[in-house]
Amino acid sequence: MTDVVTTINLAAIYGLIGVGISLTWAGLGFLNLAHGVTFAAAGYGAWWAQENINGHPSVIFLGGIITGAVAGAIICASVFLPLDGKINWPFRSMVASLGLAIIGVNVYLLVFGPSRKSIDFLFGTTKFKVGDTTITADKSGAVISATVVMILLVIGLMKSRIGLGVRALTQNPEGAALVGIGRKQAAFAILMTSGALVGFAAVLLSQTFYPEPNIGYLPLVKGLIVALLGGLGSVLGTVIAALLVAGTEAVTIHYLDASWVLLTQFALIAIVLLVRPRGVAGVLEASRA
Amino acid sequence: MTKVLEVRELSAGYGPLRVLHDIDLAVEAGERVGLVGLNGHGKTTLLRSIMGMVDWRRGVIELDGKSILKTPAYRLARGGVALIPQGDSLFPGLSVKDNLDSGAFATGWRQRKQRRDRVLKLFPRLAERLGQAAGTLSGGERRMCSLGRGLMSEARVYLIDEPSLGLAPGIAAGLYATLRGLDLRGGTLVLAEQNQALLEGWIDRIVKVHGGQIVGIIPGDGQADGRTAEGNGQELVE
Numbered sequence: 443m444t445d446v447v448t449t450i451n452l453a454a455i456y457g458l459i460g461v462g463i464s465l466t467w468a469g470l471g472f473l474n475l476a477h478g479v480t481f482a483a484a485g486y487g488a489w490w491a492q493e494n495i496n497g498h499p500s501v502i503f504l505g506g507i508i509t510g511a512v513a514g515a516i517i518c519a520s521v522f523l524p525l526d527g528k529i530n531w532p533f534r535s536m537v538a539s540l541g542l543a544i545i546g547v548n549v550y551l552l553v554f555g556p557s558r559k560s561i562d563f564l565f566g567t568t569k570f571k572v573g574d575t576t577i578t579a580d581k582s583g584a585v586i587s588a589t590v591v592m593i594l595l596v597i598g599l600m601k602s603r604i605g606l607g608v609r610a611l612t613q614n615p616e617g618a619a620l621v622g623i624g625r626k627q628a629a630f631a632i633l634m635t636s637g638a639l640v641g642f643a644a645v646l647l648s649q650t651f652y653p654e655p656n657i658g659y660l661p662l663v664k665g666l667i668v669a670l671l672g673g674l675g676s677v678l679g680t681v682i683a684a685l686l687v688a689g690t691e692a693v694t695i696h697y698l699d700a701s702w703v704l705l706t707q708f709a710l711i712a713i714v715l716l717v718r719p720r721g722v723a724g725v726l727e728a729s730r731a
Numbered sequence: 732m733t734k735v736l737e738v739r740e741l742s743a744g745y746g747p748l749r750v751l752h753d754i755d756l757a758v759e760a761g762e763r764v765g766l767v768g769l770n771g772h773g774k775t776t777l778l779r780s781i782m783g784m785v786d787w788r789r790g791v792i793e794l795d796g797k798s799i800l801k802t803p804a805y806r807l808a809r810g811g812v813a814l815i816p817q818g819d820s821l822f823p824g825l826s827v828k829d830n831l832d833s834g835a836f837a838t839g840w841r842q843r844k845q846r847r848d849r850v851l852k853l854f855p856r857l858a859e860r861l862g863q864a865a866g867t868l869s870g871g872e873r874r875m876c877s878l879g880r881g882l883m884s885e886a887r888v889y890l891i892d893e894p895s896l897g898l899a900p901g902i903a904a905g906l907y908a909t910l911r912g913l914d915l916r917g918g919t920l921v922l923a924e925q926n927q928a929l930l931e932g933w934i935d936r937i938v939k940v941h942g943g944q945i946v947g948i949i950p951g952d953g954q955a956d957g958r959t960a961e962g963n964g965q966e967l968v969e
Contacts, residue, residue, distance in 0.1 A: 603836065606829060606832060606833055606836070609822070609825060610822050610825065610829075610833050613822035613823060613825060614821070614822050616784070617820040617822055617833075619803070619804040619808070620782070620805075620808055620813075620816065620820060621833045621834050621880065621884070622805050622809040622836045622837050622884070623805055623833070624805045624806070625805070
């Protein structure tokens with residue numbers, strides 16, 4: 443039961459991280475390796491809001507989300523737009539985003555120093571029992587709020603004009619241009635939304651991943667695993683992949699050791715992609731056909 | 732009549748390949764112009780050049796007298812130029828409704844719904860498929876969806892590229908029957924087609940494209956006017 447709770451908790455957060463990478467790749471063809479420093483920036487933003495504005499959870503969440511969105515806009519303006527359409531731009535933008543990530547880590551070191559920052563429990567410290575398992579308010583709050591955010595994201599993608607533009611762009615960039623969807627505006631929308639989502643995840647994970655300069659690397663790797671496994675561009679695929687990745691993590695820790703987690707997760711990717719190169723989205727497409 | 736679209740000395744191509752050679756073409760507001768020629772002779776490249784969707788282009792392209800050489804395709808689409816490309820360029824994973832709605836991307840939902848109702852009257856088959864993914868439609872239905880998406884924009888200039896390509900003759904004839912009866916609301920039409928017979932009797936002017944040049948102009952009644960395109964010196968072909 444504890445493994446199930448851990449799985450759902452991690453899946454909810456990994457989903458938030460992975461869906462941004464997935465939409466950015468599918469919509470813009472841009473593999474954003476600065477997603478991890480956005481995670482760290484959002485953690486610092488949440489901590490800064492707590493220390494300088496107010497310790498109320500809504501302020502802390504807003505601090506993380508807004509910082510994440512701003513970091514997304516900076517990535518768009520400094521990495522994506524200057525290189526978009528240039529020769530070999532997908533590779534160059536990926537490398538540039540990695541460069542920005544390295545710069546980001548060093549800026550955090552200079553500004554905030556190497557020590558970890560502490561963020562308060564956002565959902566209180568109460569605990570309740572389901573059977574023999576103790577569930578903390580932090581975990582249940584994370585699962586519920588992440589689920590709500592994912593549902594809002596899906597509604598936004600399905601019902602809003604910007605959502606239609608993003609979905610169209612992920613399907614056919616030329617067709618999108620022909621109906622008046624501007625790549626530049628869409629890029630800002632996608633990268634800022636991705637940043638806000640990863641910012642939300644950073645706040646939810648702040649009790650496990652305390653804000654510090656290098657904190658973004660592991661969430662970036664998890665996000666990449668989830669996005670690849672989910673089938674780039676598929677929100678439902680990303681959610682299912684997040685469950686698979688988190689489940690693998692929980693089971694690996696339970697039966698083996700935490701040091702085996704990345705190994706088992708990469709093995710999972712290799713197996714799924716060998717069978718279905720489009721990942722979970724490929725499995726979904728096959729089941730619909 | 733006022734010129735709405737004009738290209739002068741337009742050359743364009745892909746990489747090292749030059750497909751168009753100094754094309755001159757002026758289209759007046761409300762006019763229906765057919766581009767006729769064999770495959771690979773530049774009809775598609777001419778339409779794509781106007782939208783800025785070729786590797787390179789040189790010359791003059793004007794919309795309402797203003798140069799659009801540096802205007803990206805999405806801005807032209809918002810500015811009232813709709814290219815309905817060869818094939819279909821739909822969004823295969825999106826529903827027919829979303830594909831149609833994307834054609835009126837810049838408008839509000841109320842206007843979008845009105846336009847969608849109008850398009851569905853033209854293509855009732857699409858009304859039965861609204862919730863279906865566009866990628867699962869038949870070839871003819873996809874072409875209807877593509878035309879419908881273009882019409883949703885209520886553009887001032889429609890550039891339609893070979894809507895009959897790859898369709899069975901009966902389906903192509905049905906599609907052209909719809910095109911012939913279209914009320915473009917004062918809009919201008921430039922329609923590329925291999926089969927000239929499909930254009931005769933309802934198009935104002937047929938422009939013959941051959942080897943990347945305009946080699947002749949025929950009025951819509953099917954009688955050649957004896958003019959030849961400036962600069963190439965060729966007689967009308969075919």
